Amino acid sequence: MKKYLKIMSLVLSICLxxxxxxxxxYALENDTLYYQGVAIEQKELSEDTLKWLDWYNxxxxxxxxxxxxxxxxxxxxxxxxxxxxxxxxxxDELDIDDMxxxxxxxxxxxxxxxxxxxxxxxxxCYAYSMDVIQNFVGKLQPGQASGRTFESLSxxxxxSAVVRDGSRLGGGRYIRRSSSSESPGxxxxxxxxxxxxxxxYHWYVLNTNGYWSHKRGHLKVTNVDASxxxxxxxxYCNRNYGGLxxxxxxxxxxxxxx
Numbered sequence: 001m002k003k004y005l006k007i008m009s010l011v012l013s014i015c016l017x018x019x020x021x022x023x024x025x026y027a028l029e030n031d032t033l034y035y036q037g038v039a040i041e042q043k044e045l046s047e048d049t050l051k052w053l054d055w056y057n058x059x060x061x062x063x064x065x066x067x068x069x070x071x072x073x074x075x076x077x078x079x080x081x082x083x084x085x086x087x088x089x090x091x092d093e094l095d096i097d098d099m100x101x102x103x104x105x106x107x108x109x110x111x112x113x114x115x116x117x118x119x120x121x122x123x124x125c126y127a128y129s130m131d132v133i134q135n136f137v138g139k140l141q142p143g144q145a146s147g148r149t150f151e152s153l154s155x156x157x158x159x160s161a162v163v164r165d166g167s168r169l170g171g172g173r174y175i176r177r178s179s180s181s182e183s184p185g186x187x188x189x190x191x192x193x194x195x196x197x198x199x200x201y202h203w204y205v206l207n208t209n210g211y212w213s214h215k216r217g218h219l220k221v222t223n224v225d226a227s228x229x230x231x232x233x234x235x236y237c238n239r240n241y242g243g244l245x246x247x248x249x250x251x252x253x254x255x256x257x258x
Contacts, residue, residue: 036138038078049074055199059243066216066241068124069200070141072149078138085135086127086145088170089113106189107131109207111221121218128215129191129203130162130255132170139217145169153195155250172258180235180252188256192234194246202246204234212237 031042033053042050049071056064070078114123123132124139134140143149143161145168150161159175166174175191184190190206204214212231213223223230225237239246 035074036078040074040077044077045073046071052198062219063244065218066244067200068126068139068202068217069153070139072141072151075141075144075149086130086132086140086169087135089131089133105184105187106206106208109209109211109213109223111213111223114215114221120220123215124217125201125203125215126162128213128221129205130165130169130173131189131205132173153198153201155193155195158193158201158250159253167258170258174256174258175253176256178252178254180233182252182254184254185256188254191253191255193250193253194234194239195248195250196244196246197248199244200246202239204231216241 033040033042033045035053045053052069052071053074056067059067114120114128119133121137122134126142127134127140132140141149141161142158143164146161146164148161148164150157159177162173162175166172178190182190184206192204192212193201194204195201202214202216204212206212207223210232211223212234213221214231214234215221225231225239226241227238229237231237235249235252
């Protein structure tokens with residue numbers, strides 16, 4: 001009986017080993033990835049994008065929704081830049097707080113409009129900070145409206161891409177670098193950029209009520225930071241969301257409406 005059990009145990013071990021080898025062979029031969037429901041060949045993506053995708057796919061669905069960034073080579077495979085229309089938001093619904101306008105020319109804090117189920121996935125932090133709404137479900141990337149998306153997660157690359165988008169964002173949005181102390185002029189408002197190295201970027205916008213608000217990916221618009229406190233200065237607020245820490249503060253910027 002013992003001899004029979006040993007033989008059966010050996011046979012079972014060999015079978016399991018064969019299954020494991022077969023699985024690993026399939027994994028190596030299967031070079032197709034899926035992102036946003038689109039099948040993509042690994043050979044079409046850079047090594048950095050494959051690493052980013054590996055990290056992104058390790059996140060929960062809610063965490064994935066909070067990400068703004070899409071690598072340029074990945075994004076080109078899922079969205080045709082010629083089909084992109086970026087429009088002025090028609091603020092037909094108001095859900096603003098009770099403070100009197102404090103910053104003239106800035107966008108009104110209006111979460112009810114942006115968080116509407118028909119719009120919430122048509123704007124990420126970039127579209128929200130530029131005060132525009134896109135015609136497709138997705139995450140608008142700096143440079144995408146102009147047909148030339150930024151190539152690296154760096155301040156200079158992102159800033160240059162936003163400059164290129166200028167005339168194609170609603171009625172026009174023209175950005176320049178600023179400082180913490182500069183006040184926007186007529187027809188202008190203030191935004192700020194931060195980066196989670198190798199992971200994501202994020203924009204904040206100063207509203208008429210004097211607080212800063214933001215929209216993390218496809219999540220809801222809010223004016224509180226990672227600690228749940230209202231944002232009075234994005235440079236010093238809590239930007240650490242656990243596994244995603246926007247530790248690099250890139251700076252303040254002025255956006256002029258066209």
